[in-house]
Amino acid sequence: MTAGTLSHLAAAVRTKASTASAARAAFRASSPFISAQRATSTVRFSSSSQSGSAGNDASNSLNGTPEQYDVVIVGGGIAGSALACALASGRASGTQKIALIEAFDLSGHMQWSPKPDQYSNRVSSLTPRSVLFLKQIGVWSELDLSRVAPCEGMQVWDGVSGARITFDGADAKKDSTRSSFLRQVFSGASSTPASSAEFFDDQQQQPDFSKEQESSPLAYMTENLHVQYGLQKQILAHKARGIQLDIFERTKVQDISSNTSSGQESDASVDISDWPVIQLDNGRKLQTRLLVGADGVNSPVRTFAKIESLGWDYSQFGLVATLQIDPSTSTAPDQGKGIAWQRFLPTGPIAMLPLNNGFASLVWSTTPKIAQDLKKLPAKEFCALVNAAFNASPAELEYLCKNIGPDGQPLVDFQSEIEWRASVQDAEKGGINRGREDYKAPKVVDVQENTRAPFPLRMRNSNSYVEDRVVLVGDAAHTVHPLAGQGLNQGLADVECLARVIEQGLLSGSDIGNIHSLTPYSSERFFPNLAMLGTVDKLSKLYNTDFGPVVWARSLGLTAVDNMGPIKTEIMRFAMGLEEPTSSRRV
Amino acid sequence: MSARTITAATANATIASIRARSLALTRRPAHWTRCATLFTCRSPLEPPTGKLYEGHIPISPLQRSILAVGSAFTALANPLRGDMVAALGETTGGMFLARIRDQMLLDPEGRRILRERPKITSESMQLDALRQLPDGTFGREYVRFLDDQQVSPDTREPVHFVDSEELAYVMQRYRETHDFYHTLTGLPVTVDGEIALKWFEMLQTGLPMTMLSSFFGPLRLTSEERSRLHEYYIPWALEYGSSSKLLMNVRWEEWMDRPVEEVQRELGVQPCPQV
Numbered sequence: 004m005t006a007g008t009l010s011h012l013a014a015a016v017r018t019k020a021s022t023a024s025a026a027r028a029a030f031r032a033s034s035p036f037i038s039a040q041r042a043t044s045t046v047r048f049s050s051s052s053q054s055g056s057a058g059n060d061a062s063n064s065l066n067g068t069p070e071q072y073d074v075v076i077v078g079g080g081i082a083g084s085a086l087a088c089a090l091a092s093g094r095a096s097g098t099q100k101i102a103l104i105e106a107f108d109l110s111g112h113m114q115w116s117p118k119p120d121q122y123s124n125r126v127s128s129l130t131p132r133s134v135l136f137l138k139q140i141g142v143w144s145e146l147d148l149s150r151v152a153p154c155e156g157m158q159v160w161d162g163v164s165g166a167r168i169t170f171d172g173a174d175a176k177k178d179s180t181r182s183s184f185l186r187q188v189f190s191g192a193s194s195t196p197a198s199s200a201e202f203f204d205d206q207q208q209q210p211d212f213s214k215e216q217e218s219s220p221l222a223y224m225t226e227n228l229h230v231q232y233g234l235q236k237q238i239l240a241h242k243a244r245g246i247q248l249d250i251f252e253r254t255k256v257q258d259i260s261s262n263t264s265s266g267q268e269s270d271a272s273v274d275i276s277d278w279p280v281i282q283l284d285n286g287r288k289l290q291t292r293l294l295v296g297a298d299g300v301n302s303p304v305r306t307f308a309k310i311e312s313l314g315w316d317y318s319q320f321g322l323v324a325t326l327q328i329d330p331s332t333s334t335a336p337d338q339g340k341g342i343a344w345q346r347f348l349p350t351g352p353i354a355m356l357p358l359n360n361g362f363a364s365l366v367w368s369t370t371p372k373i374a375q376d377l378k379k380l381p382a383k384e385f386c387a388l389v390n391a392a393f394n395a396s397p398a399e400l401e402y403l404c405k406n407i408g409p410d411g412q413p414l415v416d417f418q419s420e421i422e423w424r425a426s427v428q429d430a431e432k433g434g435i436n437r438g439r440e441d442y443k444a445p446k447v448v449d450v451q452e453n454t455r456a457p458f459p460l461r462m463r464n465s466n467s468y469v470e471d472r473v474v475l476v477g478d479a480a481h482t483v484h485p486l487a488g489q490g491l492n493q494g495l496a497d498v499e500c501l502a503r504v505i506e507q508g509l510l511s512g513s514d515i516g517n518i519h520s521l522t523p524y525s526s527e528r529f530f531p532n533l534a535m536l537g538t539v540d541k542l543s544k545l546y547n548t549d550f551g552p553v554v555w556a557r558s559l560g561l562t563a564v565d566n567m568g569p570i571k572t573e574i575m576r577f578a579m580g581l582e583e584p585t586s587s588r589r590v
Numbered sequence: 591m592s593a594r595t596i597t598a599a600t601a602n603a604t605i606a607s608i609r610a611r612s613l614a615l616t617r618r619p620a621h622w623t624r625c626a627t628l629f630t631c632r633s634p635l636e637p638p639t640g641k642l643y644e645g646h647i648p649i650s651p652l653q654r655s656i657l658a659v660g661s662a663f664t665a666l667a668n669p670l671r672g673d674m675v676a677a678l679g680e681t682t683g684g685m686f687l688a689r690i691r692d693q694m695l696l697d698p699e700g701r702r703i704l705r706e707r708p709k710i711t712s713e714s715m716q717l718d719a720l721r722q723l724p725d726g727t728f729g730r731e732y733v734r735f736l737d738d739q740q741v742s743p744d745t746r747e748p749v750h751f752v753d754s755e756e757l758a759y760v761m762q763r764y765r766e767t768h769d770f771y772h773t774l775t776g777l778p779v780t781v782d783g784e785i786a787l788k789w790f791e792m793l794q795t796g797l798p799m800t801m802l803s804s805f806f807g808p809l810r811l812t813s814e815e816r817s818r819l820h821e822y823y824i825p826w827a828l829e830y831g832s833s834s835k836l837l838m839n840v841r842w843e844e845w846m847d848r849p850v851e852e853v854q855r856e857l858g859v860q861p862c863p864q865v
């Protein structure tokens with residue numbers, strides 16, 4: 004490190020011209036080995052700098068000149084907030100100056116005070132891998148575990164043919180020692196799921212999921228608001244212990260540009276002319292070494308970076324709702340506790356995810372028109388229709404859905420029509436000699452008020468996740484049909500990986516905004532995400548028909564897989580995030 | 591010989607020989623059976639159901655195949671074997687019958703028929719009363735047709751081989767309403783007239799039995815009949831078979847006193863051109 008640079012840094016510390024570089028200086032000072040490495044890159048950058056000036060503190064507080072950050076995260080959804088948490092808890096990344104920008108309220112999540120008999124309608128299934136990550140960043144311990152419902156099994160079946168596949172969490176564990184088929188196919192290596200715990204200060208309890216014997220949930224049903232609550236609490240805790248994490252909530256990103264006319268110079272040693280400048284709607288400007296787009300499916304950051312995103316809108320909406328069920332009506336063992344039910348209908352899959360206290364969360368993917376009609380239907384008829392959607396024939400459902408009036412009023416007597424068809428079905432079933440009786444989903448008895456909401460379903464994939472100084476995570480990078488409950492889990496896996504890559508980049512003294520430092524992130528995440536998107540999209544298309552030969556073939560395949568223990572185990576472990584085809588972890 | 595005895599005889603003979611051969615395989619390893627269950631949920635030698643309705647003859651998948659092939663050959667060789675034509679329809683129609691049932695479920699009239707399951711017999715139709723109706727009404731023309739052909743609604747073959755009570759009813763209804771189609775379309779009960787009607791039904795229902803008859807039936811026609819079929823009947827069937835209302839959703843019993851033209855208009859069917 005040259006004397007000149009050092010003195011500049013000292014000046015920077017004194018004048019607080021750039022808190023970001025001050026923090027870096029402090030970090031370097033604490034680790035001589037790293038600072039030596041770091042110096043090379045500093046020199047490289049200073050060679051392209053124009054003039055050293057440490058006096059832009061004044062102009063900063065005036066107007067026009069942007070505040071400088073190391074990382075600016077646009078989007079305080081779960082992905083963005085989790086990244087803020089993960090960076091704040093990293094040994095090196097925790098010394099960075101970080102901003103989190105969210106258009107809506109974030110601190111409001113702190114006041115979240117749920118009642119035991121009410122659940123939010125947005126619920127996600129978190130895989131064991133996601134939960135492990137949330138534990139590592141200290142978020143899981145903030146949650147009220149009585150509101151988290153473990154999902155121990157799944158019943159998935161074809162609404163046209165009745166072919167069924169069942170998953171049991173315990174099976175996934177049994178074979179966990181065996182070398183994985185999927186992994187061998189995808190990557191040819193056998194490594195354990197990466198643990199990034201070593202990078203984090205908050206080394207809390209580190210449960211090894213593959214060793215837990217008794218209980219082995221496939222996933223944990225958690226309200227998105229609940230996760231947000233944990234994240235914001237943890238963010239607050241990081242701020243309290245002095246991490247430079249600035250939250251800009253109820254603030255929209257208005258514009259992002261790659262060049263500023265003035266004030267490109269920070270603390271004299273680094274050329275920041277290529278750092279993106281973010282214009283907020285409160286008049287402030289931020290300039291950052293690394294811009295993270297965690298801003299959802301219509302990502303403004305992605306648009307700024309001119310990253311193309313391909314995909315399509317399914318002409319489907321996902322209607323969510325919180326349901327009250329009567330567990331005693333399920334024929335599954337233990338009253339179907341902890342079982343997720345999903346039936347594929349020609350209009351899209353309907354899923355009922357278990358919550359505690361006799362509640363369940365609904366995601367019903369269907370045509371936009373039906374989704375709107377379902378929202379308006381009186382509660383009684385709505386529940387009858389949900390029950391029919393898990394039991395009645397697709398033709399029967401089509402008839403009932405056609406008989407919802409423009410104001411949501413039922414045009415026929417739903418109850419009597421459904422009962423009649425159920426009695427015919429029961430009579431037919433009585434005569435059939437089947438080996439085993441399929442378990443029945445519990446009956447829905449009520450729907451919580453104001454929880455019915457339709458969301459458009461889309462599939463998007465960005466052509467790349469990284470550009471110079473820009474990186475995308477979560478839905479901004481990829482959006483998937485919710486039928487496999489993987490969207491958020493993919494986002495959290497992105498965040499875990501990106502935080503690790505940034506940490507490693509800092510430790511090795513590279514410029515974390517440089518595309519080369521970010522490439523490991525993209526090469527680790529791009530392929531698995533694409534594989535997941537492709538698989539889920541194919542599944543959605545495969546089941547979006549009642550064309551005879553297709554139904555026949557898919558039912559044959561499903562029955563076959565259901566009978567092939569090892570392959571089923573692989574699929575489960577894949578969906579639980581315990582396995583993932585990776586490229587970078589091979590080394 | 592009834593369809594029932596034929597099936598039983600042919601099927602049992604074949605089953606016996608298959609059992610004998612499969613004896614050699616009884617000592618197959620356990621995983622072999624496991625593999626087999628991947629693709630067939632149940633044994634092809636056992637009927638999948640018990641007796642579901644009056645007249646139902648539960649048969650195994652193997653017997654079903656034998657019966658389908660056997661009845662197809664018999665029916666082709668001798669189209670007058672009504673029992674074989676019927677057996678052919680029943681053994682091959684499962685999926686298609688379910689499709690028709692679904693189309694009925696989507697229609698209020700169709701649902702009413704499925705719910706009430708009306709039967710068409712000389713008693714329920716009160717043929718004598720129909721004879722009193724004015725000429726030109728649907729009911730009057732319908733009995734005239736029955737009388738001309740010297741048939742009665744009661745001479746229809748009951749359903750035996752459909753493994754679902756409701757689908758058996760759908761099949762039964764399909765058969766029972768066939769005579770109304772003649773009244774509606776004006777097609778004569780000649781070989782080419784029946785074939786034209788089969789084309790019409792094929793476009794309406796997609797039943798495979800009607801397809802077979804419409805494709806193979808013409809083999810037995812004179813050249814004169816054949817040209818009539820190709821020039822008039824089939825074009826007519828193509829036009830109205832797909833554009834008219836699904837006739838399975840028609841409660842014919844309630845249309846007896848209405849003029850034939852009105853019924854035709856309402857159902858979207860023009861009478862077939864007569865040559």
Ligand SMILES: Cc1cc2nc3c(=O)[nH]c(=O)nc-3n(C[C@H](O)[C@H](O)[C@H](O)COP(=O)(O)OP(=O)(O)OC[C@H]3O[C@@H](n4cnc5c(N)ncnc54)[C@H](O)[C@@H]3O)c2cc1C
Nearest residue numbers: 078080081082106128256298299321477478488490491492
């Ligand atoms: C019906 C349904 C069911 C689902 N079920 C599951 C499930 O069971 N399991 C699962 O894993 N996933 C599920 N998902 C997917 C999951 O919800 C998403 O993948 C996840 O919420 C995406 O999180 P994110 O943080 O990447 O994006 P988002 O949650 O979309 O967050 C983006 C944030 O960026 C902010 N933002 C955008 N533009 C700006 C701007 N210009 N300025 C400031 N802020 C901005 C937005 O306000 C928003 O808060 C489901 C999705 C749907 C629709």
